[in-house]
Amino acid sequence: MMTSKPFRVAVGRLYHESNRLNPQPATEEQFEIERGELVLNASGSTLAGIVTELQGEAMILPTLSVAAPPSGLIDDDFYQRVAQEFLDEIERLQPDAVVLDLHGAGATTRLADLEGDLLFRLRALVGPAVPVGIGLDLHAHLTDAMLRNTDVCIACKENPHSDVVECGAKAARLILQTLRGSLFPVTTSARVPMILPGAGETASGPLGEIHAKARAFQNAFPEVLDVSIYNVFRYADDHHIGQVVTVMTNRPEPISAKIAKDLAGDFWRYRERFEDELLSIDEAFLRVRNEARERPYVMADMGDRILAGAPGDSVILLSAVLDEFADLRGALTITDPASARAAIAAGVGSVVTMKVGGQITPGFRPREVTGKVLHVSDGNFTLAGPFHGGEESSLGETAVLLIDDRIYLILTSKPAFSHDPAVFTSQGIDIGGLDFVIVKSGYHFTMNFAGIATPLLVSTPGVGYYRKGAFTYEKSRFWPEHAVDQPEINVAIYGGVRMVTDEECKAA
Numbered sequence: 001m002m003t004s005k006p007f008r009v010a011v012g013r014l015y016h017e018s019n020r021l022n023p024q025p026a027t028e029e030q031f032e033i034e035r036g037e038l039v040l041n042a043s044g045s046t047l048a049g050i051v052t053e054l055q056g057e058a059m060i061l062p063t064l065s066v067a068a069p070p071s072g073l074i075d076d077d078f079y080q081r082v083a084q085e086f087l088d089e090i091e092r093l094q095p096d097a098v099v100l101d102l103h104g105a106g107a108t109t110r111l112a113d114l115e116g117d118l119l120f121r122l123r124a125l126v127g128p129a130v131p132v133g134i135g136l137d138l139h140a141h142l143t144d145a146m147l148r149n150t151d152v153c154i155a156c157k158e159n160p161h162s163d164v165v166e167c168g169a170k171a172a173r174l175i176l177q178t179l180r181g182s183l184f185p186v187t188t189s190a191r192v193p194m195i196l197p198g199a200g201e202t203a204s205g206p207l208g209e210i211h212a213k214a215r216a217f218q219n220a221f222p223e224v225l226d227v228s229i230y231n232v233f234r235y236a237d238d239h240h241i242g243q244v245v246t247v248m249t250n251r252p253e254p255i256s257a258k259i260a261k262d263l264a265g266d267f268w269r270y271r272e273r274f275e276d277e278l279l280s281i282d283e284a285f286l287r288v289r290n291e292a293r294e295r296p297y298v299m300a301d302m303g304d305r306i307l308a309g310a311p312g313d314s315v316i317l318l319s320a321v322l323d324e325f326a327d328l329r330g331a332l333t334i335t336d337p338a339s340a341r342a343a344i345a346a347g348v349g350s351v352v353t354m355k356v357g358g359q360i361t362p363g364f365r366p367r368e369v370t371g372k373v374l375h376v377s378d379g380n381f382t383l384a385g386p387f388h389g390g391e392e393s394s395l396g397e398t399a400v401l402l403i404d405d406r407i408y409l410i411l412t413s414k415p416a417f418s419h420d421p422a423v424f425t426s427q428g429i430d431i432g433g434l435d436f437v438i439v440k441s442g443y444h445f446t447m448n449f450a451g452i453a454t455p456l457l458v459s460t461p462g463v464g465y466y467r468k469g470a471f472t473y474e475k476s477r478f479w480p481e482h483a484v485d486q487p488e489i490n491v492a493i494y495g496g497v498r499m500v501t502d503e504e505c506k507a508a
């Protein structure tokens with residue numbers, strides 16, 4: 001029920017997963033930017049959950065929504081402009097509280113912790129009495145600065161992320177309770193210096209067991225309001241990279257440190273079990289050839305995962321199918337703005353020979369192809385979902401080449417959200433008539449292709465898949481990249497607007 005003087009809650013979104021190994025910075029043109037009332041049109045996202053939850057309970061004050069597909073580090077000048085515009089809006093609006101949809105693995109060409117910077121500046125502006133809540137992706141690189149400068153800091157619980165709307169709604173609900181004075185949020189974090197080399201799905205394997213245990217803790221201890229378990233982003237290089245568990249309670253509760261330490265300890269105990277079962281390139285295409293009943297297949301190009309910030313320019317699977325599997329029909333995307341433009345200039349119906357892809361990821365090479373230009377477009381489309389369903393996305397200027405009458409190559413100017421079938425259907429491609437499609441996603445595509453195609457995870461090179469020793473780390477130290485013996489699990493308590501005393505810290 002709306003009170004006579006409703007709370008005024010500012011909302012916004014800054015959503016980008018920034019892969020420092022992708023040499024192309026994420027610039028302004030790659031971002032969808034909404035201002036004012038348009039911010040509230042969000043669907044299928046954490047922000048959508050925030051807005052829905054606040055409706056009827058508060059006066060919603062939109063600020064900015066800035067989002068792009070995962071890619072390289074954000075151009076710092078662009079981030080600084082966006083951050084300043086957001087902070088100026090907050091200063092003008094003077095809200096009672098702020099709730100934001102942030103990814104949590106944002107970084108710029110200058111800052112390793114974008115969210116920490118933004119929240120530090122937000123807290124400095126609004127002071128300690130204005131509650132700040134954030135709903136994060138569970139691949140956040142959760143930092144001390146993020147926890148220190150928020151009252152409510154929670155992540156979605158599922159990978160693939162089927163519950164982002166719920167996460168936003170929960171963050172907003174907890175902030176409303178804080179505003180009403182019925183909640184004094186306290187968050188306890190436990191960090192262990194390791195990453196998950198694989199097995200990142202939350203519904204199965206060792207991670208499934210840890211999440212089940214977290215749910216059991218919540219059922220057993222009603223004072224526990226949230227347990228968030230972070231998968232961590234391994235394409236960052238920052239201090240204290242590691243698996244994090246956070247436990248939120250109303251006022252300090254001794255049980256929270258026990259739960260956080262217990263779950264963080266499980267990560268270490270189970271560490272050798274976090275492995276993906278990937279097929280080699282040959283194994284994957286042989287499966288497509290030999291097990292025809294399961295067609296169409298959707299093959300995940302793990303090394304070139306755009307959803308992990310890789311450029312999407314790999315031609316390795318394209319070359320394999322062109323050179324060795326001449327009987328198979330399929331479709332894939334490749335990020336290559338120059339080739340897309342050249343194909344568009346040649347025009348629909350013309351036959352072109354060009355070198356495609358392989359120009360962004362270090363170590364990749366382009367591939368020469370000859371194909372007929374079938375279709376050209378501005379690349380705008382709507383994601384079918386359920387992950388981010390209904391959201392507008394863009395491939396930039398896009399051309400479809402038909403190679404050897406059997407391979408549909410979608411040349412995009414922007415990295416494509418190919419985890420969604422609409423990338424293909426929006427370009428006139430009938431997935432059902434093919435043997436396979438290739439997507440640059442490792443987990444989320446299984447949700448959006450459910451009932452459409454059979455998933456296969458394929459081991460491929462690139463900057464979108466962690467392999468021990470493949471990338472350089474200067475600031476981070478973590479297992480399995482570095483030798484870590486018995487790790488220390490670091491516990492910290494954050495009290496948000498309510499300062500936590502030294503005694504309470506010691507008691508935990």
Ligand SMILES: [Zn+2]
Pocket residue numbers: 137138139161
């Ligand atoms: Zn994620």
